[in-house]
Amino acid sequence: MPLLTTIAVGGLQTNCHILTADGSPECAVIDPGAEPQRVIDAVTAAGLKLRYILCTHGHADHTGGVALLQEELGGRFYLAAEDTGYSVDPPDWLVSALGGFTEPPEPDAELDDAETLALGRSAIKLIRTPGHTPGSTCFLYEGMVFTGDTLFRGSIGRYDLPGGDGRQELQSIRERLLTLADDTPVFPGHGPASTIGEERHTNPYLSGRV
Ligand SMILES: [Zn+2]
Numbered sequence: 338m339p340l341l342t343t344i345a346v347g348g349l350q351t352n353c354h355i356l357t358a359d360g361s362p363e364c365a366v367i368d369p370g371a372e373p374q375r376v377i378d379a380v381t382a383a384g385l386k387l388r389y390i391l392c393t394h395g396h397a398d399h400t401g402g403v404a405l406l407q408e409e410l411g412g413r414f415y416l417a418a419e420d421t422g423y424s425v426d427p428p429d430w431l432v433s434a435l436g437g438f439t440e441p442p443e444p445d446a447e448l449d450d451a452e453t454l455a456l457g458r459s460a461i462k463l464i465r466t467p468g469h470t471p472g473s474t475c476f477l478y479e480g481m482v483f484t485g486d487t488l489f490r491g492s493i494g495r496y497d498l499p500g501g502d503g504r505q506e507l508q509s510i511r512e513r514l515l516t517l518a519d520d521t522p523v524f525p526g527h528g529p530a531s532t533i534g535e536e537r538h539t540n541p542y543l544s545g546r547v
Contacts, residue, residue: 338364338383340479343524347371348434349398352526355379356478358457365389365456366406367476367483368526371437373402377409387412389454391461392441393485393526394470395420396498397427401438415454417465417472418447423500448474464513468506469494475514481522482533488514488523490531493542510543 342355351370358364364385369376380387387410392400395416401424407414424441432438450465462477466487473494476483486494488510496503514523519534536543 338379338385341481341524342379344372344375344379346375346402347398348436350527351398352524352528353402354483354524355385356456356461357383357385358459361457362386363388363457365391365454365461365478366412367391368393368399368485369402369406370398371401371435373405373409373437373439376402376406380410388456389461390414391448391454391476392416392420393475393483393487394473395423396470396486397424397431397438398435399485399526400424400441401435403441404439407442413445414442415446415448416441416444417474418444419467419500420470420472423470423472448472466506466509466513468496468502468504468509470498471500471502473506473509477517481524482514482517483524483526484514485526488536488540489525489527490523490529490536491540493540494526507542515543 344353346353354367356365390412452463453460464475466473469486496506517533521533523531
């Protein structure tokens with residue numbers, strides 16, 4: 338399996354990322370939001386050992402597959418403490434839109450800023466980016482950044498949901514993501530990939546045009 342495999346899961350097409358490591362059978366899964374069986378099958382078929390389940394934030398479309406994935410394959414589940422209540426008892430319309438939601442378990446560990454999680458000989462670095470939710474976190478691995486619902490190609494995450502804060506979200510993006518190199522590939526929680534440079538220069542939310 339390549340270093341990165343992305344599977345779009347559920348009715349909201351959440352990008353679920355499987356990260357592998359050179360020379361190691363370990364893998365990490367970011368945002369198994371729905372359809373956990375597809376993720377289980379991909380990890381199992383590749384003969385990988387699931388070490389971490391990482392959620393960029395607590396919304397149900399990013400956490401809905403965690404419980405079954407962990408039950409089947411193990412792995413430590415990380416979610417920021419601020420976001421742990423966000424997918425408890427989601428509304429019915431959301432559950433049916435997601436197509437397969439199970440309430441996530443309690444995280445095995447909370448996510449601290451700048452913490453690194455070893456994966457093979459490499460490491461996943463945490464970047465806390467509050468705004469979309471108070472606990473929103475991005476992950477940097479092998480030069481790629483996984484931005485959840487904080488930064489999309491050509492857009493940013495909504496901040497009108499409970500706990501959202503638009504000013505804080507823009508500050509997080511400017512101070513913690515746009516400080517990465519222009520050629521850093523960006524893999525958002527929904528939709529197509531981009532680069533930091535492309536977003537810096539063309540994202541209307543970041544160039545003051547909105
Ligand atoms: Zn979200």
